[in-house]
Structures are given as C-alpha cells and as structure tokens.
Amino acid sequence: MPAHLIIEDGNPWWWDSADIWVVPGNDPNGAPGAPIAGTSNYLWGRVHNTGNSASNGVRVDFYWADPSGQIAVGAATQIGSAFADLPPGATQEVLCLVPWVPVIVNGGHECLLAVAHGAGDINPLPDPLPNGFLFQPTQHDQIAQRNVTVVLAARRAQLLAIRVAALPRQARKVALHLEYGGDVPARLLATLGLGKLRPAKAGLVKAGLALTPHCNGEAPDAQKLELDVPRGQAVPVYLNLRPAVLPEGEYALLRVLETQDGKVTGGITYLVVEQGGQRHAGQDSQEEQAS
Structure with missing residues (x-):
C-alpha cells in the first residue's frame, strides 16, 4: 500500500476539525486559543500517514476564507505552508511558517483550511489546486476545515x-x-x-x-x-x-x-x-x- 495522507475531519460535522488550530500571539509554541484580529497568530496542523510507505517532503498548505459553508479555490486566501517527512504510520504536528493576521473587519471570525500534498499518496490532489476546485473534506482525506468561531x-x-x-x-x-x-x-x-x-x-x-x-x-x-x-x-x-x-x-x-x-x-x-x-x-x- 502506498502512503495515505490524512488530516482528520471533525465529528459530527467535518468543519469542526481539531487537526487545525491557532496559537494567538508572537510565540508559536504558546497556548492554543481563538485568533485575535489585527495581530499575529500561528497556525498548526496535524497530518497522519496511515499507509505502508513513507511520504517525504509533505507540504501542508493553510488557507483562510470568509465564514461560509461551501468554499472553492479562488474564494480562499493562502497563508503559507508547513513541511514534514512522514514514515509509515506516523503522525506529525506541523507549523505554518508564515504568521496569520486575521482581518479586523470580521473580528478574526474566518474559516481555516489545511491541505496536504505528498509524494506517493494513494489518491493525490492536483498540485496546485485549480481555480474553482471545491474544498470538500468529506471527499478528500488530505483536506480539513475548521469553521469554528468563539x-x-x-x-x-x-x-x-x-x-x-x-x-x-x-x-x-x-x-x-x-x-x-x-x-x-x-x-x-x-x-x-x-x-x-x-x-x-x-x-x-x-x-x-x-x-x-x-x-x-x-x-x-x-x-x-x-x-x-x-x-x-x-x-x-x-x-x-x-x-x-x-x-x-x-x-x-x-x-x-x-x-x-x-x-x-x-x-x-x-x-x-x-x-x-x-x-x-x-x-x-x-x-x-x-x-
């Protein structure tokens, strides 16, 4: 079996993913919490390789979008990426290398998305994702959505x-x-x-x-x-x-x-x-x- 990259969905609804989270403030290793608009926040993701083959150089891209239900490429803004090498059966927490500054107009109430691209994945996504491509976490194991607002x-x-x-x-x-x-x-x-x-x-x-x-x-x-x-x-x-x-x-x-x-x-x-x-x-x- 090749590599199988997964960013887990939420339960009962996929947009409640706990595999994406925010650390507000200037310390990426600080406590997680709700994002703060107009200031730096760090994004973390958790990616799993449940396959029998390694996937090295995995790239996890992070996006934000206005609060909405269904989201497509073009309506989401890419923030940055994280990278990892994942042996078979491994799970790794990855840090987006670019801080995220939520827009003040929404008070920091944005939707977050994480997308994993990796070598040898069993069902790879197009890379780059084409314009209009729907982020559909229920159909793609490599995509997760966090549309949770405090x-x-x-x-x-x-x-x-x-x-x-x-x-x-x-x-x-x-x-x-x-x-x-x-x-x-x-x-x-x-x-x-x-x-x-x-x-x-x-x-x-x-x-x-x-x-x-x-x-x-x-x-x-x-x-x-x-x-x-x-x-x-x-x-x-x-x-x-x-x-x-x-x-x-x-x-x-x-x-x-x-x-x-x-x-x-x-x-x-x-x-x-x-x-x-x-x-x-x-x-x-x-x-x-x-x-």
Whole structure:
C-alpha cells in the first residue's frame, strides 16, 4: 500500500476539525486559543500517514476564507505552508511558517483550511489546486476545515456576517437553518483554549438569520432562509445573536447549516462563552500542558 495522507475531519460535522488550530500571539509554541484580529497568530496542523510507505517532503498548505459553508479555490486566501517527512504510520504536528493576521473587519471570525500534498499518496490532489476546485473534506482525506468561531456573550445583540457563494458557471439554490444545543469533543475545546468548559442547557442563546444587517433583539428573524445565488456571485447573510447569560464554566453551541437539495454542504459552528470563562478555561489548558 502506498502512503495515505490524512488530516482528520471533525465529528459530527467535518468543519469542526481539531487537526487545525491557532496559537494567538508572537510565540508559536504558546497556548492554543481563538485568533485575535489585527495581530499575529500561528497556525498548526496535524497530518497522519496511515499507509505502508513513507511520504517525504509533505507540504501542508493553510488557507483562510470568509465564514461560509461551501468554499472553492479562488474564494480562499493562502497563508503559507508547513513541511514534514512522514514514515509509515506516523503522525506529525506541523507549523505554518508564515504568521496569520486575521482581518479586523470580521473580528478574526474566518474559516481555516489545511491541505496536504505528498509524494506517493494513494489518491493525490492536483498540485496546485485549480481555480474553482471545491474544498470538500468529506471527499478528500488530505483536506480539513475548521469553521469554528468563539463568540463572547454580550448584553446586547451581536451581528455576524456569513457568505454564501456560487461557482462561476453554476447558480445555487441554498437553504440555511439554525441548530441549537449539543456539545463538541474535548479535543476540539482544548484547541480553542476552552479547557474544561461544559455544554450549557439549550435555550440560553437565541438567534435569527436575515438578509439585511440589522441588530434588533426584538425582531423575529428567520430560523431558516432559502437563497438563490447567481453563478459567480456571493450573497451575504447576517446572523443576529441575542444576549445570553451563561452559567460559569459553560458554553452554548449554535450551528448554521447550509443545505442544497436537502443535503448538508457546509456550515459554521459558534461557541458562545462568557468573557471570564474563556480566560479561565485557557488558563486551565495551559496548566494541563505544563503538568
């Protein structure tokens, strides 16, 4: 069997990958956490070779894109690359050699992608990836997506932008809907600097979708939106998050699911935490790493 490169997807949704994470600040070996807009952040990835042959000179390319469901080459911006030699059965954590500075306009709420290219891979990707190529982690073991945003609970409604795009030659009919509650794996929480936070009870966070950028906590925004996206264009959608007061040590989970013809094609995960909760969870995570 040749080499078989894998960057693992998230569970239950692929865009929750814990094999991509951010270290904010100037020390790439610091504690993981949420990215900070306008400053340097370092990107890490975890790549596996489950094959029986070595793959030397593996290159892992990192990208960022505006928060959206389905993403294609051309809509994502390449940040930089990491390199590794992977013997059979090896797993290696790799550091992107170029720091990432998230754009302030989105508050650091961008989607991240990692793509592995390596010699002798069982099913290699085109290199370079052609324009318009869809990043589809469920179809390519070498691609992983992290579309997870940490949102600090506030005393007033918050407005977050989502981008729904169509390929240059194909229009799309897309539906977005909201999914509340649940939990995420401890491994993913650790890479967010959220340590030992626990999932909160359902109903603590309210939200709605809208096509216009208003932020009115009393507005009955939609729980589901259907969109016709012209080919080659993108349609903005706005997520209106209502104020929430969370118990200490807990987080609230909200997902925006994008579907086409009844099939989930992408999504975004939002973890809502209290201001102090993120700090203390990050400290717990650092203490665990030090012990």
